[in-house]
Amino acid sequence: MKRASPITDGAGETAPKDPLAAPAPEAAPIELRPLPAPPPVASAPIAPLPMEPGDTGLGEILVAPTGPAPTPPVSSPDAEAYIDGLVPTALARGGLTGAVVVLVKDGQVLLAKGYGYADREQGKPMNAARTLVRPGSISKLFTWTAVMQLVERGKLDLDADINTYLDFRIRDEYGQAITLRHLMTHSAGFEESSKHLFAAQPSQLMALGDYVKAVQPQRIYPPGQVPGYSNYGVALAGYIVQRVAREPFDDYIEEHIFAPLGMRHSSFRQPLPKGLAADMAKSYVAPGAPPIPFELVNAAPAGSLSTTGEDMARFMIAHLDQGRYRNDTILQTYTAQAMQNTLVRPIPGLDAMTLGFFRHDSYGPITLGHGGATEAFQSDLVLLPEHKLGVFVSASGPARAGRALHRDLIDGLLRRYYPAREPPPPTLVTAYLHGRQIEGRYESSRQSSGNFLAIGRLFATSVIELNSDETVSVSSLRKPDGRVKRWREIGPYLWREVDGDSRLAAKVIDNEVIAVSSDDVPAAMWLQPVPAWRSPGWIVPLLYLAAIVHVLALALWPVAALVRHRTQRPLLLDSRERDLRLLTFIGLSGNVLLALLWVWILSRAEVSVRSLDGSLDPLIRIAQLLGLLSIATAVIAALNLRAAWSMPVRRLRRACAVAIAVACIAVVWLVFALKTMQWSLVY
Incomplete structure (x- = not known):
């Protein structure tokens, strides 16, 4: 039986598995004002079947099936026994310090x-x-x-x-x-x-x-x-x-x-x-x-x-x-x-x-x-x-x-x-068609989009896929054991969890998917398609490639200088080309510092939202200044590429200059696309 899930105010569901802890301490004495327990449900005794000497009875049906087991009444003794069997074990396994549980009924x-x-x-x-x-x-x-x-x-x-x-x-x-x-x-x-x-x-x-x-x-x-x-x-x-x-x-x-x-x-x-x-x-x-x-x-x-x-x-x-x-x-x-x-x-x-x-x-x-x-x-x-x-x-x-x-x-x-007893409905013939229609990347409607916390959208998207058995999967919706749930269509744009009760549905207007959500998630948010122009599917690889180019360029620069020194081969550049080369090196260093600073700021916010109390604002301003300098770096890298292209054919130098210029331009685009340059420090 599913219900509305809680809203979380902090980090997502991707925390590592908690280590086993020592057994939980004995629970505190019960403090309650229970209602008198209702009388137990009467049931007729079942007489055992006669057995031959030496017969274990394992091969016989002793009791004819009579339908689902009766639902126990909601009573203090039954509820306490059930909760006592669950909570101490959960505390021990999860390393929880303590818990309080309250159950009220009929006032x-x-x-x-x-x-x-x-x-x-x-x-x-x-x-x-x-x-x-x-x-x-x-x-x-x-x-x-x-x-x-x-x-x-x-x-x-x-x-x-x-x-x-x-x-x-x-x-x-x-x-x-x-x-x-x-x-x-x-x-x-x-x-x-x-x-x-x-x-x-x-x-x-x-x-x-x-x-x-x-x-x-x-x-x-x-x-x-x-x-x-x-x-x-x-x-x-x-x-x-x-x-x-x-x-x-x-x-x-x-x-x-x-x-x-x-x-x-x-x-x-x-x-x-x-x-x-x-x-x-x-x-x-x-x-x-x-x-x-x-x-x-x-x-x-x-x-x-x-x-x-x-x-x-x-x-x-x-x-x-x-x-x-x-x-x-x-x-x-x-x-x-x-x-x-x-x-x-x-x-x-x-x-x-x-x-x-x-x-x-x-x-x-x-x-x-x-x-x-x-x-x-x-x-x-x-x-x-x-x-x-x-x-x-x-x-x-x-x-x-x-x-x-x-x-x-x-x-x-x-x-x-209150067990659900409804039979599972059949899968619709439109399962494949509608599954294909909702495939793609989605992001939560609860998001920051006008400040630097929009960077978080890159790493918090959900991917909806159509499986070979015509079920669909949502990467962010998982079972308690961590497996991704699968859903089969039971109504137009309505899916039911395979081996479960929860629902998934899509809002479609004029044959366009507006949103997808599940009753695993409160109705105060939904998943909406990510626009193609800022899809993590290509922005994240671009981000990583730009970072790799920057790190390799900075790492190989002193290596190349050492090789030239050992081989006595001078760098055949005029003064202007040398200046461009040096400024490009400085600019690449600034871009790497910019990336490391944003990683540090975001990691602080991830560890505790209490760090977003304004104490990071000076660092954010420094990061924004480095963001502005990335524009100058991109211009210098482009001029360096032009100089490399006008020289006699040196394919390796040209290839490096192209890679560096493209990586620097990508950094500028990311600086603005990820909303890191907003003047207001409201986030």
Whole structure:
């Protein structure tokens, strides 16, 4: 049973396999208020068949098949036994420090339990009632709840131009205003915004208003047309809440959501208040590594929540009970229903967006959810409104292992209690034709395209291929064991996973493929074809060839000088030709330094998004200066080629001059095509 996958805020899924770790410590004592377990399902005893002496019975059918095994009822003992069998093993195998798991049903807490350590050095166990975790982007659900509270009070209009609520202006583009509805469905058209998303030190934290004004990203899509997940858009919505409510965002959330729900161990404040800081779980990227520092999020409404498992239980119960928790109400029934109903379905046949939730409703039980990822924690929240069931899990430690834990746990619970029983439909006769049609290179709609982070698009594309058995494969969509999934067509431009349940679909307009996506990916983004003019299929080889030419030219230059010295053969060049040759050598050195500097900058950003706090800006300016010098290098290399061509025939020298000139021109094209020369340092 598949569901909406979490959005990750950090690196992709290509991390190496995590090493095996020591067995996980014993789980902390259970802290829950379970419902009485329903009586077991009665079943008639099966009498054994008579057996002859010496007969083992291995060759006989003892029980006639009676259909699929009965689905167990959702109960505290059964769920706890299942989760206890999965989580400690996942912690041990993945090197995870700890995890908290919460299960609510029909307004009650069935399970709220901690596993592993909150503090490994101190031997402090995870505790669902007191240990705080950072659920990352699940924070957005609180921001959207706050927005809807103000909508139902008549203070906000989902379809008004957001500039009417701001004290600065979102730049006009595409001739259409951005609305809160666009922000809540991640369709405002903003490019990915990374600068100042995290702060390295408390002193570098920015006020929410200062943040949204300083890092306003470009709008790269018309509003309402392309899904593009945006942390900036959520921060903008939080700032609107702050301005309209006329109180700080943190205060508003505490007064209007935390207090009614009794969430006394939750906070958006950074750093944490003293009363909560001692209970913050520590996370380690690897055994023996120091704990990751408390992460400081400038886009606070998008991801700064600190909370406990039991507090998240209250929040889930409120949304499952149409905005009510016990005797308190955080949303009116009609408002809560509006948040849960389908609003946008980017690709027919796949999952949808509501006003803030990712909604899975293409098959199986309807689920609403949101995931969250920080450097320290991997979390997921899933609600089943029809069954009044909610699941929250948060794990600390290596990101890949944390994602695997909450994927396996939540998918396992859904399969256990709500198994899909639909028969697999036949493959369509159009499988080959439509498979050929969607073949090609694709990139995520969640991207940076107007700044140097656009370089990342070269190495993050997905390749769709048609296989010999008329199934299709998407290089970025893989099974838990790392194998690429295969899909067969079951409806027009709709594919189902072979040996699985997930779907793949394409959006086609006028026989042109606009986008492809899967319900393995939230509806807040899709894959779109890469334009041929900047396809990595030829740009990456060009980049490598240019680098090889530069390195070989610089390496062979002193070798040639040494050979001439040993053989007493002087370099037969006039003074102008010698100058051109020397300047070309200097220019090639500058281009190599330019490449190494960008590699270093991007590697820093890959290691931690916290490095994009502005501290790299001086190096970016130096790289841009070297980019300008690459133009002069290309001109000098062209003049050197002209001089070599006018000399008596020396084929090797001409060939080298041609290769160097072409490589230098390629560098200039790459400098501008990869958006490294943008004057603005907003990225």
